[in-house]
Amino acid sequence: xxxxxxxxxxxxxxRFPTTNQTRHCFTRxxxxxxxxxxxxxxxxxxxxxxxxxSLCPGEWVERWSEQRENGTFPGxx
Amino acid sequence: xxxxxxxxxxxxxxxxxxxxxSLGALATTVGGVMYMHSFQGGARLxxxxxxxxxxxxxxxxxxxxxxxxxxxxxxxxxQLGLRYGFILFIVSEVMFFFxxxxxxxxxxxxxxxxxxxxxxxxxxxVLDPWEIPFLNTPILLSSGAAVTWAHHAIxxxxxxxxxxxxxxxxFLALVFTxxxxxxxxxxxxxxxxxxxxxxxxxxxxxxxxxxxxxTLFLIICGIRQYLGHLTKEHHVGFExxxxxxxxVDVVRLFPFVSIYWWGGI
Numbered sequence: 001x002x003x004x005x006x007x008x009x010x011x012x013x014x015r016f017p018t019t020n021q022t023r024h025c026f027t028r029x030x031x032x033x034x035x036x037x038x039x040x041x042x043x044x045x046x047x048x049x050x051x052x053x054s055l056c057p058g059e060w061v062e063r064w065s066e067q068r069e070n071g072t073f074p075g076x077x
Numbered sequence: 078x079x080x081x082x083x084x085x086x087x088x089x090x091x092x093x094x095x096x097x098x099s100l101g102a103l104a105t106t107v108g109g110v111m112y113m114h115s116f117q118g119g120a121r122l123x124x125x126x127x128x129x130x131x132x133x134x135x136x137x138x139x140x141x142x143x144x145x146x147x148x149x150x151x152x153x154x155x156q157l158g159l160r161y162g163f164i165l166f167i168v169s170e171v172m173f174f175f176x177x178x179x180x181x182x183x184x185x186x187x188x189x190x191x192x193x194x195x196x197x198x199x200x201x202x203v204l205d206p207w208e209i210p211f212l213n214t215p216i217l218l219s220s221g222a223a224v225t226w227a228h229h230a231i232x233x234x235x236x237x238x239x240x241x242x243x244x245x246x247x248f249l250a251l252v253f254t255x256x257x258x259x260x261x262x263x264x265x266x267x268x269x270x271x272x273x274x275x276x277x278x279x280x281x282x283x284x285x286x287x288x289x290x291x292t293l294f295l296i297i298c299g300i301r302q303y304l305g306h307l308t309k310e311h312h313v314g315f316e317x318x319x320x321x322x323x324x325v326d327v328v329r330l331f332p333f334v335s336i337y338w339w340g341g342i
Contacts, residue, residue, distance in 0.1 A: 026190040074193030074200075 010051040021055060026075070028052035029064065033077050085152040087144070094137040101129030142314075146306045156313045163317045167324050170287070174328050177283060178335065181276040185340055192271055197341060201273050202265035206337035209260045213253050214333050217288075220249035221326040224295065224319045227302075234309045236302065243299035246322070250292040257285055277340075280332050284325070291325045294318040 016024035032048035039045060053061070067073035082088070104126030111119030145151040151159070185196045192198040204210065227242030261278075268278040298318045301307055307315055 022190055023194065026194055030194075074191070074195075074198060076193060076195050076199075 009054045025056040028055055030075050085154050087150040087155045094133050098133040101126050101133055159313050177280045181280055181336060184272045184276055198271050198273050203341040206341055209256055210333055210337040213256050216249050216253045217326050217329050220246045221323055224322050228319055231307055231312055232309050240303050247295050254288055280336060284328055287325050291322050
């Protein structure tokens with residue numbers, strides 16, 4: 001067998017106790033981009049990137065990236 | 078007539094207005110749907126229906142005035158029944174507005190991710206609550222005070238003063254409507270601008286519609302007072318108009334606080 005694969009996902013966040021984790025995903029996405037804007041492409045932002053990538057559906061991430069490119073992203077970046 | 082009946086209730090004479098109102102409502106609804114789906118003749122049927130409804134209102138209430146002021150059918154119990162009825166109508170209107178405020182709160186207290194999880198949504202040029210809305214609120218409140226002044230004048234038998242007070246009330250109401258119309262015209266967002274626009278214009282729009290109806294009611298009261306229809310013991314129509322006006326006033330305060338002030342921060 002190859003090396004042990006470590007399986008992890010975003011930790012449970014007490015701010016979002018509900019089954020519907022939409023806001024959790026969105027908040028992590030915003031946090032990641034907020035971190036990028038504040039600190040540039042640093043390693044600390046990697047952590048946030050992993051969180052949102054595990055929580056958010058791929059289609060949403062694609063749609064939001066498109067919106068950010070067009071300048072139509074509605075969130076507080 | 079009233080001498081030959083051995084009870085003090087009012088059994089109304091047969092009248093065509095209920096059926097004509099219903100036919101008008103039918104034409105309005107069918108015409109409205111046709112218009113919204115771009116069918117031929119939809120707009121025409123809709124306008125015909127609305128005119129019919131307005132005509133029915135005019136003649137129905139004209140008949141009520143004839144039966145009460147001129148024929149004397151409105152005894153104390155009839156007046157009491159009318160008052161109860163009108164209060165219940167106002168309660169139903171409160172329910173109506175409650176729905177729109179619920180909708181507004183639903184969307185604004187937990188804004189969805191589709192609009193960025195923030196309120197007001199990004200890009201909405203919110204109206205400054207401390208400009209026209211802040212001016213309009215005391216205008217409406219003063220018109221409420223003026224209608225109370227008119228009521229006291231009627232109760233004291235000061236007929237001319239009551240007319241002046243009603244003129245003041247209507248004047249303030251028209252000023253309010255004018256400012257509100259101007260604000261609508263100049264608003265940087267429309268009803269199609271996200272859920273913000275929808276809830277804003279629906280809540281304030283229906284409120285404005287009720288202000289206009291209330292103003293008309295008060296104008297009619299003013300005319301009747303001028304013609305001497307109202308006495309200090311018997312003025313149910315005026316009381317109804319005054320209650321309606323106070324209701325419109327109170328409803329105004331809710332959107333001011335929740336939609337204009339809180340919703341814009």
